[in-house]
């Protein structure tokens with residue numbers, strides 16, 4: 001019997017549907033025992049978010065400040081064969097609830113020496129969050145052996161509008177009746193069990209050497225150069241702006257409201273302006289720096305840390 005621990009967080013169920021579709025082959029296999037563990041912050045994050053709540057979470061999220069979690073139900077003494085960690089990036093970093101788990105004493109016990117597969121379901125920007133995940137897993141002496149991603153495949157500006165309607169307005173259907181539904185498409189969920197089928201072979205043989213290569217070949221990781229360039233900008237600027245807000249006060253404090261509000265205007269505006277420019281630049285980039293771009297795509301498709 002193979003024992004698999006699945007640690008995950010979700011607010012609206014977007015991630016859990018992708019996760020459960022992926023793990024269906026494991027679920028259906030009598031030789032595999034799955035334990036799902038939903039990470040629950042003691043103070044639940046709101047859904048839908050108010051404008052201030054949403055942007056106020058940014059500094060602490062970027063600075064990786066943990067929140068308090070409800071106790072785990074998983075057996076800390078069980079020798080799991082594999083741990084799946086499923087999460088969303090928030091503001092290009094691992095979301096607070098999952099980061100809080102990674103910083104907990106439980107994670108030290110549960111992940112020590114274990115093979116780990118990450119599953120991400122998000123809008124479209126997960127590269128920097130996954131770099132932080134890789135670093136945390138190394139610190140925990142865990143071995144990242146696979147990464148499976150689900151993204152909203154709409155153009156960046158369209159999903160910027162639909163994600164804001166989704167998280168701030170609670171719009172789960174077509175925004176204004178004309179925009180596509182936010183999130184992971186039904187067709188991607190139908191494809192998801194094929195990643196589970198790949199994973200199960202490696203779980204059974206306890207050899208993960210070629211897992212990521214096979215997952216990438218099967219489409220589990222698709223990297224768009226324009227988004228990669230865009231994330232590169234955000235990665236540099238976000239910590240600076242997070243510091244700028246934090247200097248004015250702690251999470252939720254009145255004294256930093258103006259700065260949070262400005263960030264809430266500047267961020268979508270910057271994406272609106274930069275997105276078309278970067279898309280054009282990314283089309284030219286392969287002509288100017290084709291080797292570098294290819295190297296970057298290969299780097300982000302695999303699991304070691306530079």
Ligand SMILES: Cc1cc2nc3c(=O)[nH]c(=O)nc-3n(C[C@H](O)[C@H](O)[C@H](O)COP(=O)(O)O)c2cc1C
Pocket residue numbers: 009010011012013014015016054057088089090091092093121122123124125126163167
């Ligand atoms: C505070 C916050 C920040 C987010 N930041 C990002 C981001 O940086 N990149 C991204 O691709 N998606 C981002 N998203 C979208 C989430 O990844 C995810 O798609 C959405 O929250 C729904 O997931 P869930 O219902 O499974 O929690 C963000 C969502 C929230 C709530």
